[in-house]
């Protein structure tokens with residue numbers, strides 16, 4: 001049985017990927033320091049409480065039970081926080097990834113799937129976005145992901161490390177069986193904030209309805225977290241069967257506006273969503289939609305759960321767990 005080390009496996013996307021790996025017959029070890037993840041998201045026997053900056057600790061985890069590949073999620077994800085405290089982000093996301101790659105070298109592990117982001121493109125000039133667009137991040141968070149993609153590329157060129165970078169668009173939804181879901185503190189993502197507005201009656205603030213889009217609100221490519229998780233399995237299998245290093249977008253290619261998401265939430269929950277339209281949020285591009293034809297064609301991946309109502313329905317089931 002192949003064994004995969006998942007860093008950040010107690011977090012949102014990491015916990016879903018762990019479930020999909022187990023469902024697909026892999027053995028999984030999770031490395032997480034629980035600074036942002038949740039202990040309850042991981043089976044206790046799989047969890048190793050180790051910080052990503054603790055290189056010897058990571059080596060011990062990889063030597064205790066040898067692993068065939070690493071899927072690396074452990075990182076901070078809040079754009080606003082990254083602008084307030086860049087040192088925290090460069091240290092955890094960039095130095096942490098270097099620490100992990102050094103540990104992999106020492107343990108003789110050569111395959112890594114890396115959690116990257118559409119934020120590497122900044123305000124893209126072409127939509128749907130192809131992977132060939134140049135790096136143009138407009139925030140520290142996006143820059144940390146660019147830096148790690150480059151680190152992985154150089155370790156590939158000089159040390160034989162093989163990597164797949166998956167650039168996620170808007171991860172959303174929850175495990176359809178409600179075994180895992182989204183639980184950020186503080187929450188900044190649209191769909192859970194709309195649920196909170198319904199629950200509390202306090203209106204959600206929506207960031208801008210004067211964009212050059214059909215209804216004036218921002219368009220995003222919402223991808224169900226279980227579809228995203230399955231893309232990681234495809235990527236890790238690609239590497240373990242000799243595939244070369246690659247960078248892939250992971251999105252559906254379909255965009256929905258903020259207004260359409262509000263309508264979907266109202267439809268699925270069966271209640272109106274209290275909301276007010278505020279000004280634009282700094283750094284929000286009008287439209288972010290992936291061209292994920294490479295992932296579909298080369299890895300044979302296709303979304304199964306990413307219809308908007310399915311995303312909202314699974315997220316709502318988890319929210320009410």
Ligand code: UFG
Nearest residue numbers: 077117118119170188189190193205206207218258281284
């Ligand atoms: N939005 C609101 N009100 C809110 C929160 C969000 O109107 O309270 C809007 C945003 O302006 C945006 C859409 O809802 O148009 C989605 O916003 P999210 O914050 O849920 O997601 P983002 O598109 O901003 O961010 C996602 C990831 C980031 C990543 C970014 C770029 O969460 O990690 O995509 O790819 F950097």
